[in-house]
Amino acid sequence: MSEAQGLLRGEPTEGHHRVTYVELFFDLVFVFAVTQLSHTLVEHFDGPTMLRTGILMVAVWWVWIDTSWATNWLDPDRPQVRAVLFGMMLAGLALSTSIPDAFGQRAPAFGVSYALMQIGRSAFVVAAIPGGEAALRMNFRRILAWHCAAGLLWIVGGFVEGNARLWVWGLATALQCIAPILKFWVPGLGASAVSDWKVEGGHMAERCGLFIIIALGESILVTGATFGKTEWSGWTVTAFVSSFVASLAMWWIYFDLGAEAGSRELADSDDPGRLARLAYTYLHLPIVAGVIITAVGDEFVLAHPDGAGEAKTLATVVGGPLVFLAGTLLFKRAVRGWLQLSHLTGIAVLVALLAAAPLTLRLSPAALSLLATLVLIVVAAWESRSLAPRGTGTSAKHE
Incomplete structure (x- = not known):
C-alpha cells in the first residue's frame, strides 16, 4: 500500500473487498x-x-x-x-x-x-x-x-x-x-x-447481510434456549418447530434472491452512494426490527403455546413478520425497481390477521404462530418460483 493511500483499502484484486x-x-x-x-x-x-x-x-x-x-x-x-x-x-x-x-x-x-x-x-x-x-x-x-x-x-x-x-x-x-x-x-x-460516496457495493451488501444473520441467529438462540427450559409437550414442540421454520423462511426471503440482487445492483450502480444510503442504511433497519420482534413473539409462544392468545402475542407473532416483509419489500423495490406481488400479498394477509383480532385471539399462540409461519413460507416459495427461472430482469415484474 502506498503512502498516499494511508489506511485506506486498495483496489480489490478480484470481485469485491472481502469481509475481514x-x-x-x-x-x-x-x-x-x-x-x-x-x-x-x-x-x-x-x-x-x-x-x-x-x-x-x-x-x-x-x-x-x-x-x-x-x-x-x-x-x-x-x-x-x-x-x-x-x-x-x-x-x-x-x-x-x-x-x-x-x-x-x-x-x-x-x-x-x-x-x-x-x-x-x-x-x-x-x-x-x-x-x-x-x-x-x-x-x-x-x-x-x-x-x-x-x-x-x-x-x-x-x-x-x-x-x-x-x-x-x-x-x-x-x-x-x-x-x-x-x-x-x-x-x-x-x-x-x-x-x-464511492462505496464498494459487494462489501457493503455482504456486511448488511451479516447483520441479518446476527438477528436471525439471535432468534434461533432464543428459541432453543426457551424450548430447553420448558416442559415438552405437543404444543411446545409445535411452537418450537414453527419458530425455527419461520427463521428459515425469513432467511430464504432475504438471502435466496434478494441479497444477491442487491449486491449486484449496488456494484453496477452509477450512483452507488445514493443506493447504499437508501437500500442498506435505511431500509435494512425495519428488516432487522422485524426479526427481533419475531424472536420476542417466539418466546411468548413457547412460554404459553396453548390456551387463549394475548394481545402481546398477536402483536409480535404477526407484527414481526409484517415489519420484516415491509422492510424486504421496500429493499427489493429499491434494488429491483418494482413492488413484488408475493410480498404485498403476504403483508395483506398479516394485516388481515391483526385486523381480525377478536377472532385470531381465540386461536392458541402455537396455532397463530403456524399461520404467520405459513405466510412467510408462501411468500418465499412464490418469489423463488416466479423470479429464479428468469433472473431479475423486467420480465419478472409479473410475479
Whole structure:
C-alpha cells in the first residue's frame, strides 16, 4: 500500500473487498446487543418500553452501519484500524450491557459509550484519510460534526431524569436519522455530494447481510434456549418447530434472491452512494426490527403455546413478520425497481390477521404462530418460483 493511500483499502484484486475476520469479530458485540434488545421487550412488553427499546435499537443500528461505512474505505487489516475497532468493541460491550436499564441507573454508561463510539471512530477516520482524498476527508469532517452534536445529546440524556431523557435521546436519534438525508450539511462546510460516496457495493451488501444473520441467529438462540427450559409437550414442540421454520423462511426471503440482487445492483450502480444510503442504511433497519420482534413473539409462544392468545402475542407473532416483509419489500423495490406481488400479498394477509383480532385471539399462540409461519413460507416459495427461472430482469415484474 502506498503512502498516499494511508489506511485506506486498495483496489480489490478480484470481485469485491472481502469481509475481514476483524469485522466479523467486531460484530460479536452486536450479537449481544440484539439479544439485550429482545430480552428487554420480553420482560416488559408495554407501550413505554416499546418506545424506549425502539430508540435504543435505532441507536445500535446506526453505530453499526456507520462503522460499516467507515470500514468500506478503511482497511481493517491495518493495525491502527484494528485498534480502533477493538476499542469500539469495549465501548460496545458497555453499551450493550447497559441496554436493559438504559433508561434507568445505567443511562450515563449507555450515553457516554454511544458518544465515544460515534465521535471516536469519526475523528479517527478524519485523521486517517490522506490529503489526496480531499472530498472524502471533508465528508467525514461533516459527519464528525453531526456526531459531536448528537453525541452531546446522548451524554446529556444520560444524566437527566424522567421524560426529559426520552425527549433528549429521541432528538439525538432524529439527528442521526436525518443527517444522511441532509447530506451532512454543516454551516461553513456545506453539504457532501452523494456522488462522492464511492462505496464498494459487494462489501457493503455482504456486511448488511451479516447483520441479518446476527438477528436471525439471535432468534434461533432464543428459541432453543426457551424450548430447553420448558416442559415438552405437543404444543411446545409445535411452537418450537414453527419458530425455527419461520427463521428459515425469513432467511430464504432475504438471502435466496434478494441479497444477491442487491449486491449486484449496488456494484453496477452509477450512483452507488445514493443506493447504499437508501437500500442498506435505511431500509435494512425495519428488516432487522422485524426479526427481533419475531424472536420476542417466539418466546411468548413457547412460554404459553396453548390456551387463549394475548394481545402481546398477536402483536409480535404477526407484527414481526409484517415489519420484516415491509422492510424486504421496500429493499427489493429499491434494488429491483418494482413492488413484488408475493410480498404485498403476504403483508395483506398479516394485516388481515391483526385486523381480525377478536377472532385470531381465540386461536392458541402455537396455532397463530403456524399461520404467520405459513405466510412467510408462501411468500418465499412464490418469489423463488416466479423470479429464479428468469433472473431479475423486467420480465419478472409479473410475479
